Amino acid sequence: MSSGPRFRFAPSPTGFFHVGGARTALWNWALAHSMGGTFVLRIEDTDAERNRPEWTQGIIDALEWIGVHADDPHFEGPYFQSQYAEQHIAAAHRLFEQGAAYYCDMTAADVEARNKAEGNQGYQGWSRDRGLGPGPGHVLRFRVPEGTTVVHDLVRGEVSFDNALIEDFVLLRSNGSPMFLLANVVDDLTMGITHVVRAEEHLPNTPKQQMMWEALGHPAPVWAHVPVLVNEARKKLSKRRDKVALEMYRDEGILAEAMVNYLMTLGWAPKGGEEIQPWPQMQADFRLEDVNHSPAFFDLKKLGAFNGEYIRRMSPEEFLEACRPWLFAADAPFPADRFDEAVFLAMAPVIQPRATTLAEAPAVIDFLFLADPAIDADAWAKATATPELVGVLRSSTAAFEALTDWHADALKAAFESAAEANGFTKPGKAQAPVRVAITGRTVGPPLFESLEFMGRDETLRRLRNAGATIG
């Protein structure tokens, strides 16, 4: 076991990777690196319902995507909580033997009934002194000592809890299996965890865990409870209501670097006022002491802005490579055999500023790789609504036919004369008929560059076909 600080990330498999978990993992990862420590991955799979091998692989893949590499020297694991059940139970028995825990034969229904009769809530320590031993239907409960438990939290400072308000919680179920709180503490203890950095929702559990650490004869680790991520209604992000699966963002063409950068800025800000930062810089600068105390809204718009920024910073080659999955996907806007890499590469500088996600990129230049792009009927009607507009279409077609130098500059000059000949002083206002005839839409990348790459024959063919529909 290494000597530096030991952090841990302990997700339970649920079939997808939560963005909030991703941020927690990233923060632990940054700390493990900057403090020369270790990041321990532990899969908390003790709930049989949540235990499927492919889900575990999903967690590892997601971590890999955000840069938490399993082959990095700072990475350790994965460990599987379910494989340590014997140790959890042994620790529980130790607590029983030393009097820190006791058995109770009351069922949940019994507890509820007695509370109802007495007008109370929670478990009142009824079996504390009954001297019960293990047996069928008996649960093992922790004997919460009197006093106050003070949790030293790196994010929140000192938080104190009155032990009188903490009920004697269950360690071992009546079937003998360990509860989460027990398993969690025993694992952290045996894995030598020194820093527990996790979401704020675990703060109310912390005094219980701290008491267990102490009862087991060890000083508690350093705690740090970071704020949760919330939706627009300011509720904790939930898988039922909100889009929380990291995989979904990846599939939409959010770049890992952009996601990582954005996640890092939720509840924390890089030094120096510039929020777009390379990972090594953020990793070095991240401090728990600087983390905000209040929940942060996961803003899709801002994520998109970060992603756009990262897309624009890519070289055309990098952009092409990143786009490949969407370029050749089954639902790509054009057939794979019509796609031309050289054209895409040449057009990349004008595609990049127009795509917020990689998934949007193919559609920006789909008309270049489509035999016959669908013409938007409304756009076409508007683009040919006046005689002048139709005139532009006819005369620019003629001007292009006469062109010997098929390049963007020449095409532009030819078009402008055609537009002016039809009474347009601002040629830009007259390009709709040509643009719609060629691309099917009124908006898109620069027209003349597009025509250059489309080629003379195809350009003229589309122009003539479109012109023919006007009669």
Add this chain to the structure above:
RNA sequence: GGCCCGUUCGUCUAGUGGCCUAGGACACCACCCUCUCAAGGUGGCGGCACGGGUUCGAAUCCCGUACGGGCUGCCA
């Protein structure tokens, strides 16, 4: 209900008693650039939840109120 945490522009944040006439980013608006749309540039709108203290001085410290959130399981 109880316990705990929190509260700076709509959102993410900078700010750790004087540098704050509260800075940046996203969003929004306007203008510029421009072959459309973007991108880019310039400018604008907009905030210290409220009330009391402490202090020469408070967004920063203390108390209270309001509001929000989390937890409250023989789930993890």
